[in-house]
Amino acid sequence: MDTLIGHRQRRAGRLVLAVGLGVMIGASAGWGANLPANSSQAPQTFGLALPERPAKAPKQVRQTPSERAGISLAGVAEAVRLQPIDVDAVLKEDAANERSGRVKILRYGVARSVQVAPVNGNWYDVAGGARMWVGDVVSSDALGLRLHFKDVHLPAGAELAVYGPTDSAPARGVAKSGFSRFDPDRYVEFYNGAQAAQRTDFWTGTLIGERARIEYLAPAGAAPDELPFAVDSLQHLYLDPVAKVAKDIMAKAAGSCNNDVTCFPDWAEVARSVSLLGIVFSGGTGLCTGQLLNSQAGDFTPYYLTAHHCLSTASEAASTEYFWFYQTATCNGTPPSLNSVPRSEGATLLSTNAASDYTLLMVEGALPDNVFFSGWNAIKVNDGTDATAIHHPSGDFKRISFGFKDADAGGFCGSDHVRISWTDGPTEPGSSGSGIFRDDTQQLFGQLHGGPSSCGNETFDCYGAFSTTYPRIKNFLKAGSDDNSEQNDSCAKARGLAKGKLSGRVVKLLDTDWYKISVPAHKTVTLHLDFSNANGDIDLAFFSACGTDPLFVSDGTDDGEDLSVTNDSSRAATAYIQIYLANDTRNSYNITTSIH
Numbered sequence: 001m002d003t004l005i006g007h008r009q010r011r012a013g014r015l016v017l018a019v020g021l022g023v024m025i026g027a028s029a030g031w032g033a034n035l036p037a038n039s040s041q042a043p044q045t046f047g048l049a050l051p052e053r054p055a056k057a058p059k060q061v062r063q064t065p066s067e068r069a070g071i072s073l074a075g076v077a078e079a080v081r082l083q084p085i086d087v088d089a090v091l092k093e094d095a096a097n098e099r100s101g102r103v104k105i106l107r108y109g110v111a112r113s114v115q116v117a118p119v120n121g122n123w124y125d126v127a128g129g130a131r132m133w134v135g136d137v138v139s140s141d142a143l144g145l146r147l148h149f150k151d152v153h154l155p156a157g158a159e160l161a162v163y164g165p166t167d168s169a170p171a172r173g174v175a176k177s178g179f180s181r182f183d184p185d186r187y188v189e190f191y192n193g194a195q196a197a198q199r200t201d202f203w204t205g206t207l208i209g210e211r212a213r214i215e216y217l218a219p220a221g222a223a224p225d226e227l228p229f230a231v232d233s234l235q236h237l238y239l240d241p242v243a244k245v246a247k248d249i250m251a252k253a254a255g256s257c258n259n260d261v262t263c264f265p266d267w268a269e270v271a272r273s274v275s276l277l278g279i280v281f282s283g284g285t286g287l288c289t290g291q292l293l294n295s296q297a298g299d300f301t302p303y304y305l306t307a308h309h310c311l312s313t314a315s316e317a318a319s320t321e322y323f324w325f326y327q328t329a330t331c332n333g334t335p336p337s338l339n340s341v342p343r344s345e346g347a348t349l350l351s352t353n354a355a356s357d358y359t360l361l362m363v364e365g366a367l368p369d370n371v372f373f374s375g376w377n378a379i380k381v382n383d384g385t386d387a388t389a390i391h392h393p394s395g396d397f398k399r400i401s402f403g404f405k406d407a408d409a410g411g412f413c414g415s416d417h418v419r420i421s422w423t424d425g426p427t428e429p430g431s432s433g434s435g436i437f438r439d440d441t442q443q444l445f446g447q448l449h450g451g452p453s454s455c456g457n458e459t460f461d462c463y464g465a466f467s468t469t470y471p472r473i474k475n476f477l478k479a480g481s482d483d484n485s486e487q488n489d490s491c492a493k494a495r496g497l498a499k500g501k502l503s504g505r506v507v508k509l510l511d512t513d514w515y516k517i518s519v520p521a522h523k524t525v526t527l528h529l530d531f532s533n534a535n536g537d538i539d540l541a542f543f544s545a546c547g548t549d550p551l552f553v554s555d556g557t558d559d560g561e562d563l564s565v566t567n568d569s570s571r572a573a574t575a576y577i578q579i580y581l582a583n584d585t586r587n588s589y590n591i592t593t594s595i596h
Contacts, residue, residue, distance in 0.1 A: 079135030109285030129220030157219035254396035255455030301480025306433030378470035391434035401425030413462035426453035536587030
């Protein structure tokens with residue numbers, strides 16, 4: 001009888017597994033069964049909720065290099081300390097910009113130059129000849145920081161960890177962004193050598209407080225006393241969209257005329273598609289609003305629509321940060337802190353245009369469970385159609401406004417826009433990019449550009465018309481793209497693997513990937529997956545035959561998974577590998593196969 005033995009390569013010893021030790025983990029056959037049959041009704045689609053995932057035990061928290069090494073970080077040196085900014089002057093500048101502009105983006109951070117040098121941090125010896133550098137970057141009185149890394153060339157085996165230390169938790173493990181149960185006190189960003197080869201320039205997400213800590217683990221043999229990266233700037237966040245406090249000065253909160261979205265349960269699903277959006281741009285850091293859009297295939301590709309004036313370049317898209325479910329739990333209840341809600345980071349710019357003021361992104365960071373994908377309609381909307389907007393005015397918690405599609409008297413909005421006259425609730429800076437939805441079908445038909453409305457002046461606003469936008473993005477909205485290994489979405493259609501590296505593979509929530517490989521007699525096949533775990537947690541399972549339970553599951557929380565399959569018999573045997581998402585809806589990976 002042929003015998004295949006699976007084990008984790010990275011663990012000491014060999015783990016021998018028998019058949020029947022688990023149940024197959026992956027997409028349920030029923031997922032997607034209730035997708036709306038709207039392909040013949042293009043150009044439109046309807047909203048779609050994420051399917052409920054099978055319940056699984058929580059994964060082990062990922063640790064920082066200092067935690068794994070057992071190194072105390074008391075007394076870490078300050079690599080950089082910047083003096084406080086002139087908050088009064090910044091707020092006056094913001095007020096002037098708001099008065100002069102018709103768009104509704106809200107600035108909440110300013111850029112500052114920094115320079116981090118190896119001599120300004122602490123070096124520690126780590127077992128096995130590795131070394132670790134730790135340094136703090138401080139921007140005095142900041143409510144939060146985002147650091148910019150450039151020229152990142154981490155050697156193989158190296159790791160970066162960046163987080164905001166606190167007195168109670170100077171170093172900690174991480175609950176990954178994108179998960180619904182987000183723990184801000186354990187938020188750490190990780191980067192390794194494999195990722196840095198493709199991402200040499202990036203912004204971190206928001207680190208709460210005035211201090212950010214950098215840990216760099218240098219593997220044995222790395223260049224001594226050198227940092228294979230530079231930190232050249234930071235975003236100093238001076239406005240708290242929750243407390244509305246900038247230093248000791250009260251900044252403008254969302255007006256009291258705004259309606260709490262939680263008070264209108266008929267819009268609860270659509271509200272879960274809407275997020276607050278942070279963007280690094282030339283003037284600092286800004287807040288807008290946007291929403292996930294459903295594709296006509298209903299395949300949960302993370303398409304995200306916002307405004308062109310909010311962001312319009314690839315670098316701005318890469319800097320994006322998404323704050324999900326920033327809303328009250330009960331009608332007119334207390335909102336959560338922005339720091340406590342789930343986040344995603346980064347996006348690919350797909351399409352943007354100033355005419356109808358739209359930007360279409362594909363979110364790269366992992367999405368939390370329970371998000372919703374809004375429907376849309378590209379047909380022109382008649383005057384008098386009742387309409388609803390869901391948005392984050394002044395970067396505050398989620399609100400809802402009601403109005404109707406109106407005639408554009410005087411041509412204020414223009415032919416590529418629709419004019420919405422308000423009957424209850426306006427929009428404000430921070431609302432830009434938010435959708436306007438038909439009341440009857442809850443389909444999006446535009447996104448906010450700007451206009452004169454405010455509390456006490458609930459007049460009208462201009463939205464980029466989705467009917468104008470659609471021809472430019474229709475090919476994206478048909479379905480999300482995939483790799484050329486398709487169709488390998490079942491064991492029966494498993495793609496054959498050969499020795500070497502297969503790059504740029506894509507795994508989706510409803511489309512897991514299957515591979516098969518012939519394992520020669522008395523040989524071992526080793527598989528290594530590398531990917532960004534922050535962009536979706538990928539796991540793999542090993543089977544000896546189709547239709548059986550997995551013999552082994554590799555389900556770590558690092559930026560890769562490893563599996564070795566040994567054939568102890570005298571003839572070749574076939575191993576089947578399933579690659580699937582433990583969270584999120586889409587991620588990419590590389591798979592390397594070796595035989596020895």
